[in-house]
Amino acid sequence: MKFTLTEEHKLIQEAARNFAETELLPGIIERDDNQQFASDKVKVLGDLGFMGLMVDPKYGGAGMDTIAYVLAMEEISKIDASVSVTMSVNNSLVCWGLETYGNEEQKQKYLTPLAKGEKIGAFCLSEPEAGSDATSQKTTAEDKGDHYIINGTKNWITNGKSAGVYLVIAQTDAQKRHKGINAFIVESDSPGISLGPKENKLGIRSSETYSIMFADVKVPKENRIGEDGFGFKFAMKTLSGGRIGIAAKALGIASGAYELSVKYSKERKAFGAEIAKHQAIQFKLADMATQIEAARLMCFKAAWLKDQHQDYDQASSMAKLYSSEVAMATTVEAVQVHGGYGFVKDFHVERLMRDAKITQIYEGTSEIQKIVISRGVIKG
């Protein structure tokens, strides 16, 4: 067991930190206020290789492992959790899903531009009546021989407007329930696709979240991923890895708030001393540091299992469950450490507190993670 990072890991971590501090920090409060998607920043992220971090270089990726991905997600999320969700969905849901289960033609045509950051991907599973209960898909994909016709509505879709490629999960044969579900690669400019209004959110306000309507959208049969009926397993396997990305994102939100709290507590004076000298603040910092360290180790463990091709379903759910709770608890305490200043936007911790909440909800709520974990526990 080794607790040290390789030189390559340290370089990725440093590159992500530099990018976040120099490119993402300027203008972040305004982007959050105006719900402005940072398309120019995402483009640079792609040029630097962060949009296809784990993808094989032969498909335009950076060829890194999942540990590198966790490190990069933590650093980007410390500053900008809106940009990091775009990065996370593109890397671990869309690129990983295509690279692992797509055929060669699909990879050449769709994975390469996504891994290079020339296109952005979105993962379309959730529906108005199918969030946690993901097998209850109402969107249909009717088999018409050489093509499918997709009808239905997808909800809460990250990158909904800017994505060039959607991975869409839809029901082909309702009699077969989840075994009749398929996953499709759908080009976002296909006729019949329209968007609802942009969601006005509590947190990650500069990320794009849209409903997407599909009305008689024609998708060629060669755009189905895997065998007929593989779509639900595709979604579940892909989400298992996605949850490592969201866990790392939650870790970054927590560690960002913690670092700001340490800095502030050494500068701010009260009762004749820096507040870091008061035990009331010291104990908060100690709790934050301990929980963040545990969350980080859980993220690394899940990433390591994935890199070793071992079962990581339970570990990724544990990492997401714990890290998202640490993100929420840490950011609430970070606002408290900052006092009145924490309640205003200039000090960043109120934004991190708002951003933390979604990590307990998307890519499977905390309650869904407990279902996955407890099933693993009982199965043994």
Ligand code: CAA
């Ligand atoms: N790997 C492979 N197969 C899996 C699997 C996994 N990790 N998990 C489940 N399956 C398979 C099961 O084996 C079963 O197949 P068989 O019948 O052939 O054995 C099938 O899937 C159905 O599974 P269950 O019987 O367990 O289904 P369920 O309805 O009881 O529960 C669930 C499944 C775990 C609750 C699932 O519905 C779930 O994960 N829900 C949460 C959905 C979610 O995470 N949504 C996130 C939206 S995407 C998003 O947020 C992206 C974004 O934009 C940020």
